[in-house]
Amino acid sequence: MQNSRTSKLILTFLCAMLFIACDLLYTPPGVLQSSRQAGTYLEPIAITLSSNHSKAIHYTTDGSLPTLDSPRYTTPITLTKTTQVQAIAIDSSDRVVQRKSWNYIVRGTPHFSPNLSVVDDRLYHVSDQYEYSTDDGNTWQACTGLSQSLPELSVGNKVHVRHKVVQDDRYYLGEVLQATGPDLVAGNCYVAHARLGENEIDDFSGLIFDANFSDGNATIAIPTITNAGNATFTGSAIIDFYASSDPFITEEDQLFLSVETIDFTLEPNQTYGASQDGSWPTDVIWLWGLIKTVDGVPQLTYKVSTLEGFQYIGYHLRTEKSELLTQNNWTASQYVDSVFFTESDADTTDGAFKIVNSWGEGNWEHIPDGAYYLPFDAAVALKLRINYSFNTFETVYEPFLFASFTLSHPNRETCLISIGVGEPEHPLMVKRLQSISDIANDDPVLAGGPNPFPNTKMVMDISEFAPYIATNDIFIRIDNRLGAETAMLSFFSVELYDDYSLDPADAAQILDFPLEGSSATVAARENRTFLISTSRDLEQDSLPLLRTQSRSRSSSQSLPAQRPLTEEEIQDILALQAPASRSRSQSNPSSGGLVPPTESELRSMRTIDVGARFYPGTLPSEVDWSQSPYFPPIGNQGQKGSCAAFTNAYYIHTFNEAREHGWDLSGAQWIESTTGSGYPSVAYQDKIMSPDFSYHLVSQAPGASIAALQSVLNRIGSSTWKTTGYDEVDDTLPYTYPWPTEEAFREAALYRGRRSDGSYFEENSGGLIVLDDPAKIDIIQQLLASGYCLATGINAQSFFYNDPGEQWMNEEDVVDLTGVSEDDINYFRQNINHAQTIVGYKTGLL
Structure with a gap:
């Protein structure tokens, strides 16, 4: 009996010592950390999660609580939009020992800078990750797509948009002031350093906001103004230019120049300041004629003598005329431009x-x-010749409009294929399939080799045509320029996507050209145009998607x-x-x-x-x-x-x-x-x-x-x-x-x-x-x-x-x-x- 009791005491003692030893050897997981602080970022970021001595980290980015079934963290997480990252750290027994979340507002993607159209009763540049309020934030409704209908929108509504999960990602879009009338919208602000001739400096001095231009170098800001209302605007405006350290222009930023305009007229959907080919000289000439002068003196006021460093430039429109909305008189973040104003002192000779x-x-x-x-x-x-090509690193490109066609011809160097929108003789925009390597006897020389076209469909992204196809048609033009061979078009269609995939079966709408028989022919040394009537056949349900996409800036x-x-x-x-x-x-x-x-x-x-x-x-x-x-x-x-x-x-x-x-x-x-x-x-x-x-x-x-x-x-x-x-x-x-x-x-x-x-x-x-x-x-x-x-x-x-x-x-x-x-x-x-x-x-x- 005594031996049994002694044995139990010894066993109890040994177990206690074992637990103590395990406790001494156990190292609790460290604090669950992210390499980036929660906050607002102007471009996509990558975050690294860590927790020392933990077995694993699991995380979510959709607002749900992470579990052991959630993705396991192995590589940096790239965030291109506003996201709540939630994570758990687990120990060797799969117990959750740390739990943490971070809210990242990634506002560098123009797609997520919402705007409100009172005429359309609709929000643009939203997504199903956002929600909206029309009663100044008292109640909220979920957005269901890239654009959101507001059927109950009325005068007096104060409209907000916010992220469903990260609610600090919030936008105030303004108060609806009236249902009928004009609505001036501050569009793209273009900024450029330019070198002007001696006489041009006097002519364009009203546009120059860099005060030190005696050497012929100047900095020019060019606004674009659109009437998004349902009535004609007639009147004058004051354009206040602001400089900011970030792309979100507000009245708290630095006002550096005010320009007073003469009376001008803008019809509904008409824009001032955007030339058809995007070249700034046309825009300069437009604005020069809009500035009000008194006794030949441009009516403008410099608020500061110089600007320094890297600045985002935007503007605000002021007018005494009544409008549907005034919040959109400020340049939206996706429409600002930026410029650097100081010279670098770096020695670049060695x-x-x-x-x-x-x-x-x-x-x-x-x-x-x-x-x-x-x-x-x-x-x-x-004398090294160096080629550069500009690109965008902030935003993942999402195409949504395509032309698809099948063509047979034995020599792709002599048969030029073009896709266009508008009147074929005077198109609004044209894209060629082939590259033109040279011009000989006023005739383009095509690159690509003297070989046949492929016997499969050729597909071209024509998303840049989007602003025009609701009122204009898309065409394919075949110029069978040289030789004696006939070109044969056997298929031509236009595809519109809500969410692009590589499978045309996923298209929201496909418009086909009705070919006569099995193909259409183009004789040697002739050209023909084949047209798809998008202005007539485009479904009404596709218009909101089209308008949302076409308004996107890069x-x-x-x-x-x-x-x-x-x-x-x-x-x-x-x-x-x-x-x-x-x-x-x-x-x-x-x-x-x-x-x-x-x-x-x-x-x-x-x-x-x-x-x-x-x-x-x-x-x-x-x-x-x-x-x-x-x-x-x-x-x-x-x-x-x-x-x-x-x-x-x-x-x-x-x-x-x-x-x-x-x-x-x-x-x-x-x-x-x-x-x-x-x-x-x-x-x-x-x-x-x-x-x-x-x-x-x-x-x-x-x-x-x-x-x-x-x-x-x-x-x-x-x-x-x-x-x-x-x-x-x-x-x-x-x-x-x-x-x-x-x-x-x-x-x-x-x-x-x-x-x-x-x-x-x-x-x-x-x-x-x-x-x-x-x-x-x-x-x-x-x-x-x-x-x-x-x-x-x-x-x-x-x-x-x-x-x-x-x-x-x-x-x-x-x-x-x-x-x-x-x-x-x-x-x-x-x-x-x-x-x-x-x-x-x-x-x-x-």
């Missing part, structure tokens, strides 16, 4: 550009990293003022290009596939003048986008003359799209292949752009120009490597350069390049800078620091394949022109044949 090649790693360089450095002074001596990013290349600049560039540089021989490893720009392409390009300031702040001493998680692995084009496609599509466009979508490519690698040049990691091929998609559309058999590639990426987009793989061939052998599949065309619409200040896509949203002046180095640095990788061209032999002792690239992979003759430099300038990607710069001595 340093070098970092350049990435497309020949893989190690087989052409001393340091096996796929890159080299070109000093600033060497780049100026070589970004508030600031861009520098640009101008077309002058005639002298065009002729200087053409003079640098030896005729022989247009041909290449793949048998010579020093040759390349870069075709120089034609005169026609140069005339479509723009440039940026010395002195332009658009980077918000002091330039960093070093930029290297090749080390960004958005940059793809160093690639190898092999024996194919696709260097321009690797530069523009594989490197630059992948970088742009990965940044836009928040794709982390840091784990991607280039996989060497025994049968070809290799490929990127399969797991990442749905996030890396295909060089073949764009190259085959513009190849000049072999080779392509940078401008042609940029045009395709803007007009059509790019499919991914997964959808359109890379077909490595020797360009000296017969090859048909097959065009993309229907799936590839449809996917490409998701990944289109675009200007960040444009409400529609342009043929070419970039330009060309000839680096012939050290002062232009600052412009290139600003572009790189702003997040743009740049395209350029070199002579491959000079850099990499000269005889030993004569190679320009030294053992540190830095181009060194010491001892290089002027003749060799001139040869380089005249024989540019290989495209390269500028990914950054480093200031100071290397």
Whole structure:
């Protein structure tokens, strides 16, 4: 009996000691943390969650409480819109030991800046994540889509919109003052640095708000005013311009200029200040005529003498006339523009550009990293021609309007396909399927190779047509210009989507052109137009969606003022290009596939003048986008003359799209292949752009120009490597350069390049800078620091394949022109044949 009691005491003691030991060894999970504080952000963000010693973290982003079944946190969470992130940390026993939530108001996406139309009784730019109130916030109703009908809207209603979960994300849209009358709306505010002639400064002084313009440089603000009411507006207004540190203009911001107008008239839905082609000189002329003058003196008041630093510019309209609504007299966040007002003190004379090649790693360089450095002074001596193309990184593009067609013709270089809206003879907007490489005898020369059109559907995103199709029709024009072959159109339709997918069965509405028989023919050397009556056949249910989408703007990013290349600049560039540089021989490893720009392409390009300031702040001493998680692995084009496609599509466009979508490519690698040049990691091929998609559309058999590639990426987009793989061939052998599949065309619409200040896509949203002046180095640095990788061209032999002792690239992979003759430099300038990607710069001595 005694032994049994003793045994129990010993067992109890041992258990107690075990519990104590376990307690001593147990480490409680640390505090559940986010890398970003809760709050308001003006652009998409990525957050990292952590909790030391926890087994796992589970989270939600839809407002629901997280459980063990919720997604497990493994990689940073990208937030592109207002979101409540809730998370739990669990221990090794799957017990919830930490619970926390964060509210992130991401207001950098223009789609979520609501506005109210009293005439339509409808809210625009909302979603099912938001709710609205018409009684000043006393009661709330859920929004059900991208636009929301307000059938009970009446005079006296005070309208608010807020996020259902993150209720601090709230907008006051104003009080309805009357049911009938005009309604002035403050639209886009365009701001630009401009260089004016001596006489023009006097003429346009009423528009200039930069007080220091004695050297001919000025800063101009151009408003747009729309009458969104149901009655004519007649009267005057005062336009108050404000500067703000953020894109949300209020009366608390800095009022710096007031402009008084003369009496003007605006009919319902009429807009002042927006020219048809988007060029600012037309807008300037309009505003100049609107400013009230007394004895020849413009009636304007400068509130401050100068503005400094990076500023968002918007305006407020004041009028004594009655309106339906006055809250929309303030520039909405998606319509402001931005500009930088101070010069950087950074010394940009010493340093070098970092350049990435497309020949893989190690087989052409001393340091096996796929890159080299070109000093600033060497780049100026070589008169490097640098191409830029503006893009948007803030907002994921969502196409919604498409043209789909099937055409047969044996030569896609002689049969031009165009999609347009409006009267065919005087269209409001036109998009071409093919790129025009040159003009010969007043006739366009088409890129793409003398091969047949594909026997599948070709699909083009025409979302930029949206503002017009409710009152105008869409057409396809076939110009069968040369040869003796007949073109046959066997299918043509227009597709409108509520939520775009790659499956046309998901379209909200499809309008087909009724073809006679099985196809419609276009005889040789003739043209025909086939029209779909969207103005008649578009369903009424589609109109709210169409209007919502067409009002969307892309970004508030600031861009520098640009101008077309002058005639002298065009002729200087053409003079640098030896005729022989247009041909290449793949048998010579020093040759390349870069075709120089034609005169026609140069005339479509723009440039940026010395002195332009658009980077918000002091330039960093070093930029290297090749080390960004958005940059793809160093690639190898092999024996194919696709260097321009690797530069523009594989490197630059992948970088742009990965940044836009928040794709982390840091784990991607280039996989060497025994049968070809290799490929990127399969797991990442749905996030890396295909060089073949764009190259085959513009190849000049072999080779392509940078401008042609940029045009395709803007007009059509790019499919991914997964959808359109890379077909490595020797360009000296017969090859048909097959065009993309229907799936590839449809996917490409998701990944289109675009200007960040444009409400529609342009043929070419970039330009060309000839680096012939050290002062232009600052412009290139600003572009790189702003997040743009740049395209350029070199002579491959000079850099990499000269005889030993004569190679320009030294053992540190830095181009060194010491001892290089002027003749060799001139040869380089005249024989540019290989495209390269500028990914950054480093200031100071290397």
